[in-house]
Amino acid sequence: MVRSMTGFGRGEAEGEAGKITVEVKAVNHRFSEVVFRMPRQFSALEDPARKLILSRVTRGRLEVYVVWEPSAEARAAKVDKDLALAYYNALRQLAEEIGSNPEISLDTLARLPEVISVTEGDVTDEQIWAMLEPALDQAMTQLVAMREKEGAALAVDLAERLDRIDSFRTAAAARAPEVVEEYRQRLIRRLEELLPPTNPVDPQRLAQEVALFADRADITEEVQRLGSHIAQFRQALQTDEAVGRKLDFLVQEMGREINTIGSKANDALLAAAVVAAKSELEKIREQVQNLE
Structure with a gap:
């Protein structure tokens, strides 16, 4: 089933280095883009996280x-001795x-800004990844599930609108011969009004004119x-692949045929x-922009 490009997921994991919470928000985007907002200690893990x-x-554009x-165990207290001495003096x-x-007590000095700061101690990338990977995987599972749910709702709406386009196609095919016949009748009446009784309508010339009109129309x-584009669109809605770009192309092609x-x-x-x-078709086009 097709999926939308919007979604949200959240995951948590704990380990030796503490606890990690991951939230992923996805919105529409022409291509794929991943933007990270995370502690600097995680910078080395950005590439595997993106993969x-x-x-x-x-x-889609995903903000992580x-x-x-x-x-x-992963925290360390750091004392800025120079700053404390400067405060004291x-x-x-x-x-x-x-x-x-x-x-001037130590307690007083310790309470002054930036004299004592808590920093992260020696934590390895392996320890961080051991928490980040499952938390990120959990968040992505929730996000994909939301995308699939929204995609299913969009597919139902698109299928209904596509049925209306198909009804138009059927009606146009049925109406086309009637248009030619109505043109022939109008042409006969017009010629009979213009030509004198002594010079009746030439059946052969009339047939040629009607044939030219039928060819143009x-x-x-x-x-x-x-009909082929509609069939391909319906087939794409049933696949599990990312078909947003393909559907957008088919919408353009259907628009060209309808205009013609x-x-x-x-x-x-x-x-x-x-x-x-x-x-x-314009409503279909708007909905397709939301599909992955």
């Missing part, structure tokens, strides 16, 4: 958000200037090609039907 993602999807909660100088003699090829039918037919009824068919 994992692209093994599950083929189109990774949050890491390091374990106690500045406080003593201030105390002398205002005539105060406060006690012949939509047989367009109707057949439109409208321009060739030279008939008010068919012209109205062409307008309705083009309206349905």
